[in-house]
Amino acid sequence: MSQLRVAITTGGGDAPGLNAVIRAAVKTGMSRFNMEFIGIEDGFEGLINTRRIIKLNRDAVRGILPKGGTILGSTNRGNPFDYDIKSVDGEEHTSDLSDRCMENFESLELDALIAIGGDGTMHIAQRFFEKGLPVVGVPKTIDNDLLATDVTFGFNTAVTVATEAIDRLHSTAESHQRTMVLEVMGRDAGWIALEAGIAGGADLILIPEIAYDRKDAMRFIKRRYARGSNFSIAVVAEAAREANQQNTETQRRRTSDTPGTWFAEMVRQDLDVEVRLTILGHLQRGGSPTCIDRMLGTRFGVHAAELVAEKAFGRMVALNGTQIVDVPIQDAIGKQKFVKPDGQLVRTAESLGIYCGRPLQW
């Protein structure tokens, strides 16, 4: 069997489990398919400037399974098709450096690229595939908002961290008779808020998919106090919004005026109770992956190496039910998965008496 030389790169925001993918792909490729690996650092930036490559062998991947982040570095900038360049006189413009990447790929004598990343990385991977680059995609995001895969690795770790935060907030909320607001990540989707809120036993869960009514939400908290529950825990997704509110999540994230901040202020003003706000932020993305994310990352990595061996390029690994499958990258990009307001998960939360942004029907 002739030896295939395979590059791996990680792009976009990091997610716990990236190192599990790298390790599994390298181990599988070396032991089963006689492949040789290099790592391209900082996403596609490392293909623009080829000094940013490292050798990936068994020594390089030893001990990385429990590590958070990515040993290859990552960036959510640096799209080679639309690359930001600053000239010597300080002027900024964009340039298409994709041909340079293709040449560098050739000069590194590579046979394949495994691109691990979110939707942005998959878009770039698809464009390179269309230019003739043999690429295999591996999806990642803590937000779990990609339609093409039932679950992405990183999500379980984020939910676990957020659940633990809710557990911790419970005891202090109860001691001080406060309303605690916990803002969690998830971009435009409410998966982290909803799952962590249910798992942590929150009283309110506000997600972008269900715009909440201010009066309604306040009435819910007031009723809790009136019934003798002297505290409340509200989990607010970073893109949650009040009904009729126009701002997009992206606009809001650029300001310090986040949905959690708004909601906490609302409770303070309308109910005259003590409120405290916690914005969990990147704590949800950092640190060691849970065993579920290690497993999923590992299974994705093994399948990515198998796809390279089969020369099944232009495909992305995915989870379908309990099976690892692969789909055309083209079919996976730009398709997001959102919480269904009338789906099972919201019904589960509401069945427990959790307020999810609309009056409970029972």
Ligand code: F6P
């Ligand atoms: O997509 C992952 C994610 O962590 C989102 O949940 C969050 O909105 C965003 O990335 C944060 O991005 P950054 O790390 O660039 O601040």
